[in-house]
Each structure stands twice: as structure tokens, then as C-alpha cells.
Amino acid sequence: MATLAFIVADGIIYASWLLIVAVGMTLVYGVMRVLNVAHGSLYALGAYTAATMVGAWFQRGYAPLGSLALLLAAALVVGLVMGLILELGLLRFLHGRDEVVVVLATYATFLILEDVIQLIWGVEARPAPQPYSLLGTTSVGPLLLNNYDLALIALALLIGGLSWWGLTRTISGKLLLAVIFDREMAEACGINVRRVFLVTFLIGSVLGALGGASTAPMISVSRGLGVDVIVLAFAVVVVGGLGSIPGALLGATVIGLSRAAAVHLLPQAEVFAIYLIMTLVLIVRPYGLLGHERLRKV
Secondary structure, X not given: OHHHHXXXXXXXXHHHHHHHHHHHHHHHHHHHOOOOOOHHHHHHHHHHHHHHHHHHHHHOOOOOOHHHHHHHHHHHHHHHHHHHHXXXXXXXXXXXXXXXXXXXXXXXXXXXXXXXXXXXXXXXXXXXXXXXXXXXXXXXXXXXXXXXXHHHHHHHHHHHHHHHXXXXXXXXXXXXXXXXXXXXXXXXXXXXXXXXXXXXXXXXXXXXXXXXXXXXXXXXXXXXXXXXXXXXXXXXXXXXXXOOHHHHXXXXXXXXXXXXXXXXXXXXXXXXXXXXXXXXXXXXXXXXXXXXXXXXXX
């Protein structure tokens, strides 16, 4: 029972930051039909920027709790700046192109940004552990949980809930759904589709950077971070269903618990377990657990 408790706790914590990243990725795909491989670089940029800002904050002796606000500030700065650059400088010229072309373009951007990150921050790891210990711990049975992890779970649920509510219960969300289901008809009805694309991509970019910024205190920020994350985020949205917010929640939970179970029970199969789950889901449900087959216009 103790092992099961550890697996569930680790799995939910792991799923939380996966959900934050995956919601941004699946939202962008759902609206723009863009499978943004560069999303992993946004995560890495958010993590590096947060680690740098937190390090400078503590070096100057400012109030420790203020570092938590810095994590959000780093995500906003990286997400808005890079989102504008990528959408206006690249994706705007690719709207309507074949999805494979868009994937290749974002993959090339991902490779470029990885080199830019290495050029700016070098190859040394950038730890920023101070915020992780500020909120204390909580004992739950045999578990000693860090309150920062609990806050991360709450943040992930808040983001997932707000995303679902915004799409299904607001006028702006209904306009967004109109663009998702029929872009041409939405544009004919007077919806500014380009503005919808820009706002959606900015939200997705901020969420990607927030995933990196919020996990920076939990890890040692180092090179190759974006590669690992984009693979995991892709597994989440594939398992849950591309373009589905509830699917992202379900996919993150399945991947998180599977990975935690592998780590505790069979560590050498950690990576294999994730790909096994993804393969099994694709065999049974090619469009994901909560995804739906979409008609292609010819």
C-alpha cells in the first residue's frame, strides 16, 4: 500500500506539469491545426529564464516569497515575446499549408532555438531550488509532500478548468469553437480568424513557458530539456486526443501514472512504458481516448 501511495503521488505530480505544457500544445493544434514542435523550446526558455531571474533575485537578497511571482513573470515574458515572434514571423505565412510542412517548419525552429539557448546560457546546468522549499511540507499518511508540488497540482487543475470553461461557457470560447470546427464559415460570418490565431498561439506559448518556469525549481535546468518535454507532451496529446482539453487531462494522468509505476517497479522500463501506452492507445483509438475523427475537405 505504501508503494501504491508513492506511485499515485508521484504520478499526479508528474502529470501536473505535463498537463500545463500539453494544454497549450493541444489548444494551438485544436484551433490552428499546428502541431508546434517548437513548444518544447518555449518550455526550455521558460525554465532557463525563470532559473536566471530567481538566481539574481536571491543573490540580491530580496524577499524570498517574491521569487514565486518571478516564475509567473518569466513565463509571461517568454510566452508573449516568443509567441509574437513565432506567430507573426513564421506561422502566419504557413496558414493553409499542408500540416507536414508546418511540422517541419516548427521542427526547424525548434533546432534553431535549441542552439540559441545554448549560445545564451551555455552548457552548464542552471539550478534554482530556492522557491521549492519556501512553502513547507505536508504529511499525508506515509507520504511527506512538498507544498510546492501541491501548488503545482492546483495550478494544473486551475489551468485545465479555466481552459474548458473558457471554451464552452464564454462567448469568446464559442467563437473559438466556431473557428475550430469550420474556419472558412467562421471567417465568412465576420470572425477575425487571424486575431483568433494570434491570441490562441500567445496563450499556448505562455502555457508552454509556464510549464518550464514552474518546474525549474524542481529540476536542474540543463541542455536538452526541450527535447524530453516535447516527446512527453506529444505522447500526452496523442493519448488524450489532439485538440481536446479533457483529453489532455486524461492523457497527462495516464502518462504520469504509467511513468511513476515504471520508476518504482521497473526503473529500466521508464521510457518504454510511455511509448507502450501510446502505442496501445493508437491501436485501439487512433484519434486518442477522447479525440474524434475529423472529416478532411477535398
